Amino acid sequence: MSIPVVTVGDSREDLVGRLERLHGPVSVVRRCNELAELLAACQGGLARAAVVAQGSEELTASLVDRLSAVGVAVVALTDSPEEKARLRGIGVAAELTGVDAASLAGRITGAVAQLAGADPRLRPEGNSGFADPGQVPGTSGGTPAERPDRAGAGQIIAVWGPTGSPGRTMLAANMAAELAAEGKSVLLVDADSYGASVAAMLGLLDEAAGLAQACRLADQGLLDPEALLRIAAPVVTRAGTFRVLTGITRADRWTELRAAALSLVLARARQVVEVIVIDTGFCLESDEELSFDTMAPRRNAATLRSLELADTVFAVGAADSIGVPRLVRGLAELDAAVPQVTPRVVLNKVRQSAVGRSPERQLRDAWERYGPTVPLCAFLPADPVSSDAALLSGSLLLEAAPDSPLRKGIAALVCAPVQRNSRSSVFCSTARPRVKG
The missing domain is CATH 3.40.50.300 (P-loop containing nucleotide triphosphate hydrolases)
Incomplete structure (x- = not known):
């Protein structure tokens, strides 16, 4: 079963157009003129992936979060290394505009699978296309290497x-x-x-x-x-x-x-x-x-x-x-x-x-x-x-x-040593802080 995709913008050599004609794992169901139209289409349950061929600079973490909440993975096309790094920071899978259609289709498939793996409620068999009212959205697009480090040392x-x-x-x-x-x-x-x-x-x-x-x-x-x-x-x-x-x-x-x-x-x-x-x-x-x-x-x-x-x-x-x-x-x-x-x-x-x-x-x-x-x-x-x-x-x-x-x-x-939950807690070396000076 193919993955329904909505797109916005025209990429170099009309890559999105060639993606439409590709008999592969994805199927382009709508080409939008702007991000607002793309968002409306996704929230209506029309797609499971969005390809932003132009205007990736308008993508924000909140927008990606809204799309993730309705089970839509985001892939953006850009040739700028700085923009690619920024997109990775907000949970967007990024590719060069010159990527071939087959590689883009694979990238879309991987992003959708990654999003479904992050939240079982977003898997195809359980996704109705609408947000779970009890869900607190999180930025979950992209591959593990592209997500911001949520663990860290602190x-x-x-x-x-x-x-x-x-x-x-x-x-x-x-x-x-x-x-x-x-x-x-x-x-x-x-x-x-x-x-x-x-x-x-x-x-x-x-x-x-x-x-x-x-x-x-x-x-x-x-x-x-x-x-x-x-x-x-x-x-x-x-x-x-x-x-x-x-x-x-x-x-x-x-x-x-x-x-x-x-x-x-x-x-x-x-x-x-x-x-x-x-x-x-x-x-x-x-x-x-x-x-x-x-x-x-x-x-x-x-x-x-x-x-x-x-x-x-x-x-x-x-x-x-x-x-x-x-x-x-x-x-x-x-x-x-x-x-x-x-x-x-x-x-x-x-x-x-x-x-x-x-x-x-x-x-x-x-x-x-x-x-x-x-x-x-x-x-x-x-x-x-x-x-x-x-x-x-x-x-x-x-x-x-x-x-x-x-x-x-x-x-x-x-x-004092504190009760641990699923993650580690903060420990101090003494029962009471030492006032310096």
């Missing part, structure tokens, strides 16, 4: 928590500082698409939204290590230095944080630093439930993709009569949204006035009786004086209150 820590200000940003920022104090190279990423606040917490007057800049470059296949380091703002403390990709400055800019582009940013970050700490948003709703268009941008894509790619996930909740039930419900939502994640649960703002005498013991007993099967791994004490001092000075706890119980609790948490 480890990803995601900090998530339910609505209600449980302390996600405070925990993520101070984790990054403690890891940097241990001598690790660290990148802090603000991926909260509702209320990004890392820049404000660190006293950074940054209206540029570093993560949005990185995502734009990644979407175009132009994000290299130098560009990533140039965009990420350095934060210098007396104990160490780390870098920050600040979040979007207005919540209505959430469309700039596309899942495909964020995946490429994190893949590049893994190659540049040892640890990436992500401050995620709270919402785990599947955006497809909120819109009839399964290919529309997703408000919660940044949070869901961060959790999917994380090596370690910390779930933080406030230790009071409102925060604990929210965390319990949130963990059930987390398990439904990202079932492969086994979070490390942290109760923050632990205080006797909200829980009663021996608050840690009471919280643990209540959790064991009424909570989910995920165990508690840490308690962080309420320390408003130290937290306020750090916020007021735009600094972190290791500078504003190095001896505070809260700072010591975060240091012990991030530097």
Whole structure:
């Protein structure tokens, strides 16, 4: 059975025309005038491969992601080595415009087989031509050698928590500082698409939204290590230095944080630093439930993709009569949204006035009786004086209150051996970071 192909543009010597006449494994079902027409044809279930003979510079990671989500592999023709490298970076199989029809047909067949192998739901016998509403698209075109390295050496820590200000940003920022104090190279990423606040917490007057800049470059296949380091703002403390990709400055800019582009940013970050700490948003709703268009941008894509790619996930909740039930419900939502994640649960703002005498013991007993099967791994004490001092000075706890119980609790948490999931986790050599100087 031949592979239906749609094309756009005319290549040298009308290669696509000769492909139409080739009695081989592919069959050209439509020739489009522009990429928008090609996208519409693919989303209508007309094809399983797309050949871009002209205009490959208009291809982006988000567009390739949308095509991959409906089971369409992309092959582009170009004679530029730079453009070929860019296309490989966004998951597109690239060939020279002078390739013969038989070789192009083989390339198309290989790209389709590779895409089907990456996701069983995209195999011919199970593909209806429409996107799976529950699927979070990923850039999956091209051969393994053409895909960006998603593994890398760096480890990803995601900090998530339910609505209600449980302390996600405070925990993520101070984790990054403690890891940097241990001598690790660290990148802090603000991926909260509702209320990004890392820049404000660190006293950074940054209206540029570093993560949005990185995502734009990644979407175009132009994000290299130098560009990533140039965009990420350095934060210098007396104990160490780390870098920050600040979040979007207005919540209505959430469309700039596309899942495909964020995946490429994190893949590049893994190659540049040892640890990436992500401050995620709270919402785990599947955006497809909120819109009839399964290919529309997703408000919660940044949070869901961060959790999917994380090596370690910390779930933080406030230790009071409102925060604990929210965390319990949130963990059930987390398990439904990202079932492969086994979070490390942290109760923050632990205080006797909200829980009663021996608050840690009471919280643990209540959790064991009424909570989910995920165990508690840490308690962080309420320390408003130290937290306020750090916020007021735009600094972190290791500078504003190095001896505070809260700072010591975060240091012990991030530097203790952590529970592994399917990938390896971050380990520190000591139970508490060493403050230099």
